Amino acid sequence: MEKILRELCETFGPSGFEHGVRKKIKELLKNKNFEIIEDRFGNLIFYNKGEKPSLAFTAHIDEIGIVCIDADRRGFLKCSPLGGVYPHLYTGHRVIFRNGVIGVFSGKDWRKEEIKKFNEVLIDIGASSKEEALKMVPVGEPAVIYSSFVMQDNKIIARNLDNRAGVSLLLDIMLESEEFERDLYFVFNVQEEVGLRGAKVFSEYLEADFVFTIDVSSSGDTYSEPERAFGLGKGAGIRVMDRGTIFPVKLVSYLEKLAEKESIKVQRDAGSYGMTDAFYIQTAKSGIPSIALTIPVRYTHSPSSFILMDDLREVNKLIRAIIKEPPSIE
Amino acid sequence: MINYLRDLSELKGPSGKEKEVRDYIKKKLEEKNIKYEEDFFGNLYVHKKGKNKIGLTVGVFAHMDEVGVIVTGYTSEGFLRIKPIGGVDSEILPGTEIVFLNGVKGVVSAIPPHKKENVKYKFSDIIVDIGAYNRDEAKQKVPLGTEGVFDTKFEKIGNKIYKGKAFDDRTGSSVMLSIILDEEILFDTTFVFTCQEETGLVGAKIASKRVNFDLAFILEGTFAFEPYHPEEEYYPKMGRGPVVTKMDRSLIVDEVMINYIQKAAEKFNIPFQWKIPLTGATDGGMVTLTNRGVKTCVIAIPCRYIHSKASLLYEDDLINAKKLLLKTMEVIYGENFKGIM
Numbered sequence: 001m002e003k004i005l006r007e008l009c010e011t012f013g014p015s016g017f018e019h020g021v022r023k024k025i026k027e028l029l030k031n032k033n034f035e036i037i038e039d040r041f042g043n044l045i046f047y048n049k050g051e052k053p054s055l056a057f058t059a060h061i062d063e064i065g066i067v068c069i070d071a072d073r074r075g076f077l078k079c080s081p082l083g084g085v086y087p088h089l090y091t092g093h094r095v096i097f098r099n100g101v102i103g104v105f106s107g108k109d110w111r112k113e114e115i116k117k118f119n120e121v122l123i124d125i126g127a128s129s130k131e132e133a134l135k136m137v138p139v140g141e142p143a144v145i146y147s148s149f150v151m152q153d154n155k156i157i158a159r160n161l162d163n164r165a166g167v168s169l170l171l172d173i174m175l176e177s178e179e180f181e182r183d184l185y186f187v188f189n190v191q192e193e194v195g196l197r198g199a200k201v202f203s204e205y206l207e208a209d210f211v212f213t214i215d216v217s218s219s220g221d222t223y224s225e226p227e228r229a230f231g232l233g234k235g236a237g238i239r240v241m242d243r244g245t246i247f248p249v250k251l252v253s254y255l256e257k258l259a260e261k262e263s264i265k266v267q268r269d270a271g272s273y274g275m276t277d278a279f280y281i282q283t284a285k286s287g288i289p290s291i292a293l294t295i296p297v298r299y300t301h302s303p304s305s306f307i308l309m310d311d312l313r314e315v316n317k318l319i320r321a322i323i324k325e326p327p328s329i330e
Numbered sequence: 331m332i333n334y335l336r337d338l339s340e341l342k343g344p345s346g347k348e349k350e351v352r353d354y355i356k357k358k359l360e361e362k363n364i365k366y367e368e369d370f371f372g373n374l375y376v377h378k379k380g381k382n383k384i385g386l387t388v389g390v391f392a393h394m395d396e397v398g399v400i401v402t403g404y405t406s407e408g409f410l411r412i413k414p415i416g417g418v419d420s421e422i423l424p425g426t427e428i429v430f431l432n433g434v435k436g437v438v439s440a441i442p443p444h445k446k447e448n449v450k451y452k453f454s455d456i457i458v459d460i461g462a463y464n465r466d467e468a469k470q471k472v473p474l475g476t477e478g479v480f481d482t483k484f485e486k487i488g489n490k491i492y493k494g495k496a497f498d499d500r501t502g503s504s505v506m507l508s509i510i511l512d513e514e515i516l517f518d519t520t521f522v523f524t525c526q527e528e529t530g531l532v533g534a535k536i537a538s539k540r541v542n543f544d545l546a547f548i549l550e551g552t553f554a555f556e557p558y559h560p561e562e563e564y565y566p567k568m569g570r571g572p573v574v575t576k577m578d579r580s581l582i583v584d585e586v587m588i589n590y591i592q593k594a595a596e597k598f599n600i601p602f603q604w605k606i607p608l609t610g611a612t613d614g615g616m617v618t619l620t621n622r623g624v625k626t627c628v629i630a631i632p633c634r635y636i637h638s639k640a641s642l643l644y645e646d647d648l649i650n651a652k653k654l655l656l657k658t659m660e661v662i663y664g665e666n667f668k669g670i671m
Binding site: 015016039040041042043067069080082139140191194195197200201202204205 | 544576577580582584588604606618619620622623624625670671
């Protein structure tokens with residue numbers, strides 16, 4: 001799993017430009033016997049026919065990023081965000097464009113004053129005129145933070161653990177298992193960070209009885225006074241409520257019972273912010289029972305998201321347990 | 331095409347009350363014996379036959395509605411209180427003329443400079459004067475809930491420059507109408523005139539579930555560079571050709587479509603400009619999320635001062651928008667819809 005996570009984190013794939021991630025996933029799974037479903041929106045689904053109930057596990061493959069929208073006379077690029085990018089967290093960091101050009105995320109007087117708005121942001125790619133800048137980076141070219149992947153002892157640090165961590169879990173399970181008896185869908189969906197758009201598309205045609213969305217969730221333990229109980233090192237998160245969704249009580253208790261039986265470390269994840277793909281899945285068709293399994297993360301949407309390998313393992317165990325012993329349909 | 335725009339611009343069609351616009355389009359279609367469908371919501375569909383049969387359903391969208399106001403109350407002196415329909419800025423209303431759907435005209439009250447001291451207009455401060463003497467008279471002339479739009483004459487004010495209202499999206503509608511009435515197309519295409527775009531892309535949501543599209547083009551009227559914006563900010567400019575969206579708040583346009591449009595523009599020498607607005611959404615945002623993902627792109631006509639009493643437009647932008655759409659279709663057909671299925 002470590003190797004896959006590293007490879008995924010080092011792949012470029014902001015919302016709308018997930019091509020590389022899709023390619024990587026297909027390459028990793030080329031020897032496996034799944035039926036591949038690809039829709040025109042870019043969602044990639046692997047299906048294994050088997051015993052009902054039919055389960056789906058989803059993870060979004062996009063990450064946040066920025067897009068070049070113009071350059072000024074001096075050759076600095078102007079940009080817009082792809083998803084929830086906070087300029088003050090990116091300031092001073094390096095960005096890399098799809099075409100390989102590297103620049104610095106800067107702005108006027110950023111050492112003295114925090115950059116709050118995107119119209120104050122300037123990307124310095126070392127160009128000296130507008131023409132030169134736009135030749136190096138044309139309008140519409142996407143970029144992500146240029147940072148290295150760190151795995152040391154129990155901790156993992158990378159810019160895009162949201163949600164490459166979730167993707168790596170699914171891939172690990174798909175690769176490690178010889179054959180599945182269960183009816184399973186593994187969904188790798190796109191454009192989550194810009195408003196759960198991929199989920200809106202696939203949830204209208206996915207034929208699953210239960211859907212489990214794997215995503216990261218912000219921990220509340222980095223403040224001197226903990227903001228909420230959810231935290232690192234406490235195991236897999238079972239989402240109870242967020243800004244967009246209240247998760248089915250039956251699924252929460254099913255998961256808690258299952259975890260107890262299999263001695264998997266779990267914690268409840270509740271809060272009034274954040275949203276996952278389950279928001280659209282739950283309300284698609286006549287309603288699809290779905291829940292989010294979360295990986296606790298610190299500093300998400302910053303250049304250095306931070307998770308623990310231990311938590312990742314617990315989520316992995318939980319997913320395997322669900323496949324072995326799914327919830328009952330009635 | 332400019333004649334269609336002339337007629338369409340002066341019609342009253344705030345979101346939800348697109349009847350005048352729809353009736354005009356229907357009349358034009360009937361004159362040429364062109365069949366259409368209308369759904370319960372008021373969207374209008376024209377299935378136009380092309381020279382060739384293809385296995386795909388291609389849609390072209392333009393919305394019929396415009397921004398407007400709605401009467402929400404009265405003062406005892408007979409003035410009307412209003413609220414916006416869609417994106418109307420209360421600060422640009424004072425002094426403008428409004429015409430209500432029942433034909434009654436009014437003026438939005440404005441404080442003269444002699445008396446005005448740092449007044450900011452919010453909707454709660456705005457009243458419309460229809461020349462009524464008291465509440466009862468006002469109520470009788472313009473009943474509660476009556477919608478109104480800007481009262482603006484369509485005029486030519488310069489070389490190829492036209493002034494009018496509702497260019498968002500009567501420009502797109504007139505391009506579409508002119509393709510339906512006056513052009514031959516390469517392949518079967520469904521043209522959809524949608525309702526209620528300005529209040530949340532509602533018509534498009536219904537239309538794209540009624541017809542299963544594979545490929546969609548959205549024709550829009552969009553904002554153009556306004557003189558007071560700093561030059562280095564990225565804004566489309568009037569007169570430099572149709573605007574092609576790469577990404578907006580609701581849609582990231584697929585590379586495949588971007589490449590097709592660029593190829594068509596280069597091959598047929600059509601001027602165009604890119605746009606990556608930070609804000610704004612179009613019907614495309616709804617359409618793209620249906621039928622396992624619809625490849626969707628937006629071609630827009632840059633107009634100055636949209637969503638206001640009077641917008642400006644350069645005639646060639648309108649002509650080139652039509653050309654760009656038709657030629658893009660030609661290029662896509664030529665390459666056998668590669669990358670779209």
